[in-house]
Every structure is written in structure tokens, then in C-alpha cells.
Amino acid sequence: MTPATDRKQETRERVLRAAGAALRQHGPDGIGIADIMRQAGLTHGGFYAHFKSKDDLVAQTLAHVFGRMTARAARLEQGLAPAAALAAQIDRYLSPAHRDNPANGCPLTTLANDIARQSDGARREFDAGMRALVARISGRLPGGPDDALARALLTEMAGAVMLSRAVASPALSDSILAGARVSVRARAGLPHLPPESTHAR
Amino acid sequence: MTPATDRKQETRERVLRAAGAALRQHGPDGIGIADIMRQAGLTHGGFYAHFKSKDDLVAQTLAHVFGRMTARAARLEQGLAPAAALAAQIDRYLSPAHRDNPANGCPLTTLANDIARQSDGARREFDAGMRALVARISGRLPGGPDDALARALLTEMAGAVMLSRAVASPALSDSILAGARVSVRARAGLPHLPPESTHAR
DNA sequence: TGTACATCAGTGAACGCGCGTTCACTGATGTAC
DNA sequence: TGTACATCAGTGAACGCGCGTTCACTGATGTAC
Numbered sequence: 195m196t197p198a199t200d201r202k203q204e205t206r207e208r209v210l211r212a213a214g215a216a217l218r219q220h221g222p223d224g225i226g227i228a229d230i231m232r233q234a235g236l237t238h239g240g241f242y243a244h245f246k247s248k249d250d251l252v253a254q255t256l257a258h259v260f261g262r263m264t265a266r267a268a269r270l271e272q273g274l275a276p277a278a279a280l281a282a283q284i285d286r287y288l289s290p291a292h293r294d295n296p297a298n299g300c301p302l303t304t305l306a307n308d309i310a311r312q313s314d315g316a317r318r319e320f321d322a323g324m325r326a327l328v329a330r331i332s333g334r335l336p337g338g339p340d341d342a343l344a345r346a347l348l349t350e351m352a353g354a355v356m357l358s359r360a361v362a363s364p365a366l367s368d369s370i371l372a373g374a375r376v377s378v379r380a381r382a383g384l385p386h387l388p389p390e391s392t393h394a395r
Numbered sequence: 396m397t398p399a400t401d402r403k404q405e406t407r408e409r410v411l412r413a414a415g416a417a418l419r420q421h422g423p424d425g426i427g428i429a430d431i432m433r434q435a436g437l438t439h440g441g442f443y444a445h446f447k448s449k450d451d452l453v454a455q456t457l458a459h460v461f462g463r464m465t466a467r468a469a470r471l472e473q474g475l476a477p478a479a480a481l482a483a484q485i486d487r488y489l490s491p492a493h494r495d496n497p498a499n500g501c502p503l504t505t506l507a508n509d510i511a512r513q514s515d516g517a518r519r520e521f522d523a524g525m526r527a528l529v530a531r532i533s534g535r536l537p538g539g540p541d542d543a544l545a546r547a548l549l550t551e552m553a554g555a556v557m558l559s560r561a562v563a564s565p566a567l568s569d570s571i572l573a574g575a576r577v578s579v580r581a582r583a584g585l586p587h588l589p590p591e592s593t594h595a596r
Numbered sequence: 597t598g599t600a601c602a603t604c605a606g607t608g609a610a611c612g613c614g615c616g617t618t619c620a621c622t623g624a625t626g627t628a629c
Numbered sequence: 630t631g632t633a634c635a636t637c638a639g640t641g642a643a644c645g646c647g648c649g650t651t652c653a654c655t656g657a658t659g660t661a662c
Binding site: 219220221222223255269286296302303304305306308309310311317318320321325332342345346348349350351352353355357359360361362363366369370373374377 | 422526554564570573
């Protein structure tokens with residue numbers, strides 16, 4: 195029965211991948227089951243073979259997205275010393291590229307106030323995802339692990355990306371991001387930005 | 396024609412007040428025109444005598460909410476020196492009371508990632524509201540006006556309230572808020588929290 | 597002061613639409629003998 | 630190896646529902662004479 199199970203898992207993965215992008219881009223109320231299933235190459239009726247309800251999909255998608263984020267973060271850090279790894283994460287997080295691509299962005303920045311209105315299941319996944327991010331930051335701080343500082347840095351980072359996306363003026367948006375980059379690096383005890391990174395896309 | 400106009404304005408105000416609470420609690424996709432009109436004591440058909448569309452309502456409500464927030468902030472600061480006024484604003488912003496009452500809370504914390512997906516009109520109002528908050532903070536900093544610092548502080552404050560609402564664990568939620576209180580006060584150049592405020596409800 | 601008329605905020609029925617969910621089905625795959 | 634059967638992922642029609650918006654209307658208010 196393993197090959198059949200594998201095939202089902204693959205389908206599930208495809209649905210979760212489509213849901214991950216749609217959820218972050220349009221929010222829990224902005225996505226439709228039929229749309230997501232279509233993006234996964236299926237019809238909407240098959241949805242309930244994989245998920246109990248739309249609520250369930252949201253929670254599972256959140257877990258899936260955090261998992262993929264962790265894998266991607268590990269890839270970015272390969273071969274870097276802890277401080278350099280942390281600097282790389284911070285710069286990527288606070289980049290215009292992250293701001294401009296919410297469908298692929300950190301759930302903390304795309305979904306924080308949606309999740310506050312969501313079911314317990316989704317909120318627990320959000321909670322776990324945030325703890326993992328805090329642990330990653332904390333363990334790479336030049337001054338040694340410090341969960342409280344890591345939480346404060348992640349708070350400023352997530353807040354900056356959210357606000358930079360909401361605001362209408364590109365100039366204000368850029369200055370929110372650039373300001374946070376300087377501020378978070380300094381608070382983390384990292385060296386100032388090298389000048390060329392300031393203009394990095 | 397003035398008395399009739401006044402009456403219309405009063406009705407409009409009532410609708411905006413109902414919309415202000417519903418919008419912040421449930422988000423733009425979570426509110427219904429019929430519900431809001433009912434809360435304002437009217438039927439849904441009359442809606443279009445006041446607003447062009449639901450999009451228009453969202454933008455106008457945002458402006459209305461920011462306006463009321465400004466009035467409330469001015470009331471809180473009455474008779475306080477700039478630094479004390481700033482401290483009071485920060486403490487209130489980062490209080491469990493603010494976290495637990497989103498219907499009455501700052502739009503930056505209740506709507507940031509919803510607004511990122513909204514029409515230009517709403518985003519412009521959000522932009523203006525944020526600039527006003529930055530100016531208020533900047534003008535009360537003990538070290539003198541500093542817009543960049545004010546933006547960074549507001550970013551951390553808004554981020555903290557949002558994350559504290561999204562997370563499932565009360566302990567994590569409290570530590571996000573408490574950590575931000577310490578961190579924002581220190582960054583603003585304000586004295587540490589008096590011990591009794593730490594336990595304030 | 598009194599009457600006829602115009603205005604327009606608000607009513608309530610109706611609309612078309614997209615949503616989440618259900619369900620009888622089909623057909624490819626895996627198992628038993 | 631070949632045949633009969635069971636499983637179940639996925640299909641597609643159907644459902645009830647709530648939404649945003651429209652529209653013909655009504656009746657209180659304000660204006661003109």
C-alpha cells in the first residue's frame with residue numbers, strides 16, 4: 195500500500211504548496227478551496243479526502259510553510275559562522291525582495307493579524323513557528339543566546355515588513371525597511387551594514 | 396438645509412463607529428454591510444446613500460478611527476510633560492488591555508496585513524495615520540525629534556501587539572508585550588518602568 | 597399662516613454570484629486466491 | 630500468471646447560505662409662493 199500512500203502524500207504536498215502561496219497572498223478569507231485545488235491540478239470535491247475543513251487546511255498550511263522556511267533558512271546559512279548567518283537572515287528578512295513577495299514570505303509578516311482571528315489550531319502552529327524563529331536567532335547572537343532579545347528583534351523585523359507592505363508611499367515603505375535593518379543589526383550586536391548591501395535589491 | 400445635513404452626518408458617524416469596531420475585530424473580509432448597518436440601527440439598503448462601496452467604507456472608516464485615536468491620545472497626555480506623555484502612550488500601547496481589545500485598538504496592530512491587500516484609498520489612509528503617530532512620538536523623544544527612531548519604536552510596538560495577539564500561549568504573549576515595554580522605553584531614552592506598572596493590568 | 601411641491605435619507609425585496617461542504621459515482625491500483 | 634474483488638483518491642453535480650449591490654418605494658423635512 196506504500197506506493198498509493200506515496201501518491202496521496204504527493205498530492206497533499208501539491209495542495210499545501212498552492213495553499214501556502216495563496217494563503218500568504220490573500221489571507222484566510224481571501225482564498226477559496228476550489229481555486230487552490232485547481233492550482234494543484236484537481237477538482238474541489240477531492241479536497242475532503244485530505245483535510246477535515248478549511249480551518250484544518252489553514253492550520254496545516256501554516257505548519258507546512260514554517261517547515262519549508264526552516265529548510266530554506268538552513269540552506270542560506272550553509273558554511274557561515276553564527277554571526278554571519280544571523281546577519282544574512284536579518285538582511286534577507288528586511289529586504290525589498292521579501293516585502294514585494296508576500297506569497298513566499300514569512301507567515302509572521304503576511305498573516306499575523308489574520309491568525310489572531312483564526313481557530314486554535316492555526317494559532318498553535320503560528321506559536322510553534324514563532325518559537326522556532328526565536329530559537330534560531332537567539333542561538334546565533336554574538337553575545338550568546340538571549341531569547342528575550344531574539345523575541346524583540348523578531349518583533350521589530352516582522353513589524354517592519356508588515357508596515358512596509360501596508361503603507362501607500364514607496365519612500366515611507368523603504369525607510370521603514372532600511373531603518374529596521376540598521377536598528378536590528380545594531381541591537382543584535384552585529385557590525386553595521388557594508389555600503390553595497392544598503393542598495394541590494 | 397443644515398438641520399437635515401446634520402442628521403445625515405450623525406447617521407454617518409453612527410455607521411462609521413460601528414464599522415470601526417467591526418473592521419478592527421474581524422478584518423475587511425470579516426465584516427458585512429448588513430451587519431454594520433443593523434448595528435447602526437438602519438437597514439442595509441441605506442448604505443449607499445453614505446458610501447460608494449464597501450472599499451470606500453473601509454477607507455473612510457480607517458480615517459475616522461485614526462481621528463478618534465488622535466483625540467484619545469491628546470486626552471491621555473493632558474497635563475503631562477513630553478517625556479511623561481510618551482511614556483504613558485508606550486505603556487498603554489503595550490498593555491494587555493490594548494492587546495485584549497482589538498475592536499478599540501490601533502489600526503496598525505489590527506489591520507496591517509489586511510491593508511496590504513486593500514485598495515489604494517485604504518492604504519493612503521493607513522499611511523497618513525502612521526505618519527501622524529510617528530510625528531507624535533518623534534516630537535516627544537527626550538533626545539529631541541528623531542523621525543527614524545520614532546518609526547523604529549512604532550514598528551516594534553505595533554509588531555509586538557500583533558504577535559502577542561496571534562500567538563496561542565498566554566505566557567509567550569505576555570512575554571512579547573513585557574519585553575517590548577522594556578525595550579521600547581530604553582530605546583526611547585526613558586527611565587525604566589516603575590515596578591508597579593510592570594504588573595499593571 | 598397655509599398649501600403644494602421637491603428632495604432625499606432610509607426601507608426592504610430582489611439580483612447574481614461565489615463560497616464551503618456533501619455525496620453518489622468512477623476507475624485506477626493493490627490484494628487474495 | 631491470471632482472474633475476481635475491495636479500496637479509496639479524485640470527479641462533478643448539487644445544496645444552502647450570505648454576500649455586495651441595485652432599485653422602486655415611502656414618508657418626513659424643507660422650500661416656494
